[in-house]
Amino acid sequence: FEKREASIEQPTTSATDVYNQPFVIGVAGGAASGKKTVCDMIVQQLHDQRVVLVNQDSFYNNLTEEERARVQDYNFDHPDAFDTEELLRVMDKLKHGEAVDIPKYDFKSYKSDALRRVNPSDVIILEGILVFHDPRVRELMNMKIFVDTDADVRLARRIRRDTSEKDRDIGAILDQYSKFVKPAFDDFILPTKKYADIIIPRGGDNHVAVDLIVQHIRTKLGQHDLCKIYPNLYVIHSTFQI
Ligand code: ADP
Numbered sequence: 001f002e003k004r005e006a007s008i009e010q011p012t013t014s015a016t017d018v019y020n021q022p023f024v025i026g027v028a029g030g031a032a033s034g035k036k037t038v039c040d041m042i043v044q045q046l047h048d049q050r051v052v053l054v055n056q057d058s059f060y061n062n063l064t065e066e067e068r069a070r071v072q073d074y075n076f077d078h079p080d081a082f083d084t085e086e087l088l089r090v091m092d093k094l095k096h097g098e099a100v101d102i103p104k105y106d107f108k109s110y111k112s113d114a115l116r117r118v119n120p121s122d123v124i125i126l127e128g129i130l131v132f133h134d135p136r137v138r139e140l141m142n143m144k145i146f147v148d149t150d151a152d153v154r155l156a157r158r159i160r161r162d163t164s165e166k167d168r169d170i171g172a173i174l175d176q177y178s179k180f181v182k183p184a185f186d187d188f189i190l191p192t193k194k195y196a197d198i199i200i201p202r203g204g205d206n207h208v209a210v211d212l213i214v215q216h217i218r219t220k221l222g223q224h225d226l227c228k229i230y231p232n233l234y235v236i237h238s239t240f241q242i
């Protein structure tokens, strides 16, 4: 556990504005790195708090008939595959304590087929391969976590998951991986690792990292509560590599 940098500074935005809003945690990393597993572990440990999980998958653009017919040529790992404006609209509502309807994405039909109602919460976890890509989305986050899992482990998990859960053929999974998934990881996902406050090797296997993160979130939530009472309190910012 290496403490890279720590400083005490006064918040630039009014503390009253910042601390009346939910605490937003971003969780990025390659596909099948264990992002959802880590988020579920965090949510489970924060069972006494109001926590909501928002998946970037919910904001996949629906495919047109033409794109659907040639789905093997569609790049689901490119930033343009997502409706980031809608994601920003949803996050803005949640940050301001409003309930919102979030699309449910269906990986088999390649479109959103329903909505789920999400109520305002004290903690919002936003998870997805490219949640650190757009600076406007990054700016919403109070804490950024990158799940760092070896490429061979990610591919093995993807093959297991996509054959069983998405009824995909192994040949198609491998073609998609070499054509789109791996290049997009190198070009768009890995370069966003530098924005992380915390990097977790081995994803959900890393119980020590998840425990430390939960402790840190609880400390920050405590500061949130304190700053609601004493808006002029100074804030301690720190950056960790676990
Ligand atoms: P992501 O959200 O990054 O795509 P998930 O957490 O959904 O990753 O994990 C991808 C797949 O790998 C899932 O099928 C999940 O059950 C499996 N998986 C995740 N973490 C582990 C682990 N530590 N050991 C074994 N399988 C895992």
Ligand code: C5P
Binding pocket: 030, 031, 032, 033, 035, 057, 060, 076, 077, 106, 107, 108, 110, 128, 129, 181
């Ligand atoms: O849950 P995870 O982060 O793994 O989801 C992202 C992955 O889902 C991307 O690598 C993308 O290729 C894949 N995907 C897919 N089919 C879709 C939408 C996304 O294979 N219809």
